[in-house]
Amino acid sequence: MFKGYFGDVLKKDDAELEKLIVEEFKRENSKLQMIASENFASKAVLAAQGSVLTNKYSEGYPGKKYYEGCQYASEIEQLAIDRMAKLFHAEHVNVQPHSGSSANLAVYIAVLQPGDVVMGMDLACGGHLTHGAPANISGKTYKIVSYGVNRETNLLDYEEIRQLALKHRPKLIIAGASAYPRTIDFKKFKDIAVEAGSYFMADIAHIAGLIAGKVHPDASPYADFITGTTHKTLSGPRGGFIISKKEFARKIDSAVFPGIQGGPLVHVIAAKAVCFKQAMTAGFRKYQQQVVKNSAVLAEELIKHGFTLVTGGTDNHLMLVDLRNQNITGREAALALDQAGITVNKNGIPYDTLDVWHTSGIRIGTPAVTTRGMKEEQMIEIAELIAKALKNMKNTAIHKDVSKKVKQLCKKFPVKI
Numbered sequence: 001m002f003k004g005y006f007g008d009v010l011k012k013d014d015a016e017l018e019k020l021i022v023e024e025f026k027r028e029n030s031k032l033q034m035i036a037s038e039n040f041a042s043k044a045v046l047a048a049q050g051s052v053l054t055n056k057y058s059e060g061y062p063g064k065k066y067y068e069g070c071q072y073a074s075e076i077e078q079l080a081i082d083r084m085a086k087l088f089h090a091e092h093v094n095v096q097p098h099s100g101s102s103a104n105l106a107v108y109i110a111v112l113q114p115g116d117v118v119m120g121m122d123l124a125c126g127g128h129l130t131h132g133a134p135a136n137i138s139g140k141t142y143k144i145v146s147y148g149v150n151r152e153t154n155l156l157d158y159e160e161i162r163q164l165a166l167k168h169r170p171k172l173i174i175a176g177a178s179a180y181p182r183t184i185d186f187k188k189f190k191d192i193a194v195e196a197g198s199y200f201m202a203d204i205a206h207i208a209g210l211i212a213g214k215v216h217p218d219a220s221p222y223a224d225f226i227t228g229t230t231h232k233t234l235s236g237p238r239g240g241f242i243i244s245k246k247e248f249a250r251k252i253d254s255a256v257f258p259g260i261q262g263g264p265l266v267h268v269i270a271a272k273a274v275c276f277k278q279a280m281t282a283g284f285r286k287y288q289q290q291v292v293k294n295s296a297v298l299a300e301e302l303i304k305h306g307f308t309l310v311t312g313g314t315d316n317h318l319m320l321v322d323l324r325n326q327n328i329t330g331r332e333a334a335l336a337l338d339q340a341g342i343t344v345n346k347n348g349i350p351y352d353t354l355d356v357w358h359t360s361g362i363r364i365g366t367p368a369v370t371t372r373g374m375k376e377e378q379m380i381e382i383a384e385l386i387a388k389a390l391k392n393m394k395n396t397a398i399h400k401d402v403s404k405k406v407k408q409l410c411k412k413f414p415v416k417i
């Protein structure tokens with residue numbers, strides 16, 4: 001059973017909270033976590049994040065901290081910076097952003113003025129809120145020109161993006177997505193940015209682990225700025241980062257602090273350092289290869305079961321299932337699957353006619369189940385279980401059976417902590 005990382009400390013001091021953490025661990029361990037943006041952090045990452053480093057104020061950057069006593073905090077931050085720079089062939093690294101959204105905001109503040117034209121992928125086609133959605137500060141502050149995907153193929157249409165860029169001459173072009181199942185061609189984006197006279201930012205929040213594991217092309221030869229998260233495919237602590245060309249180093253650093261943040265989360269930065277060390281190993285590369293293999297097999301099997309996948313498949317760690325031919329909404333599917341022990345999220349498909357609360361699709365990812373050690377064989381079984389559950393929405397006996405099989409699978413591949 002789960003004991004917590006410090007024995008019974010929490011249990012003695014705050015049993016009410018301890019109980020909730022234990023329940024959450026049971027949930028994570030006894031269901032298939034297939035939300036594409038989630039993963040399991042290693043025990044070493046959790047240990048660093050749960051350390052005394054949370055006590056320290058460390059405003060500023062290594063070599064120029066504003067408070068006393070920052071010797072070790074500085075060394076830790078420098079270690080994280082050096083490791084990340086090596087991992088992503090970076091000229092300049094900032095590991096202080098509290099999240100991916102903060103990382104994006106910092107880049108905007110560093111190079112944009114309110115009212116500047118920014119081009120990003122439409123949220124409804126797989127982009128992220130922070131790429132200019134009206135509800136987000138990015139959409140409220142800048143003049144947003146969104147690009148989507150091709151209506152027939154649902155793929156990025158680089159010629160259309162180029163035409164849009166040449167017409168609107170954005171100050172910044174953003175590539176990157178939260179629900180795009182295919183490889184992103186960063187070189188093509190860079191060429192468009194050069195032609196249009198724009199800065200180019202690659203938001204690799206979802207695929208940072210894939211890039212580090214060399215199973216997705218690297219953005220660093222092309223992007224002026226790379227932002228991302230450490231908790232998705234990288235499987236580190238919840239947090240963000242910014243990589244940039246050297247010429248933007250000062251602007252980026254001052255946009256993060258004092259621009260939008262105060263003291264950095266030293267305990268999280270330490271956990272990021274652990275995560276980057278792990279990401280340099282051969283084992284990590286093998287893991288990322290398996291994530292993509294598992295994703296391909298799961299996609300293939302779902303197609304065999306009669307499901308339609310947006311773009312017809314996947315190149316990366318996630319897929320989007322278009323449920324219109326199943327006569328159920330994304331919301332209905334996600335609820336039913338979670339009850340059967342398979343946790344995914346409802347997700348709009350490109351040009352969806354249903355609203356964002358209902359949607360016509362679900363997004364499924366393989367990073368977390370792969371961290372548990374699952375391979376192709378288990379993906380075949382999972383596809384079968386998903387098909388059973390979704391094709392028998394009203395049959396509680398079948399749903400019970402699926403749920404039983406999910407539990408057995410989870411027992412065979414326990415979450416390692």
Ligand SMILES: *Cc1c(COP(=O)(O)O)cnc(C)c1O
Nearest residue numbers: 099100101128177178203205206
């Ligand atoms: C997840 C994600 C983010 C934001 O990360 P948070 O840490 O949740 O703020 C930014 N961009 C993209 C493309 C993402 O998928």
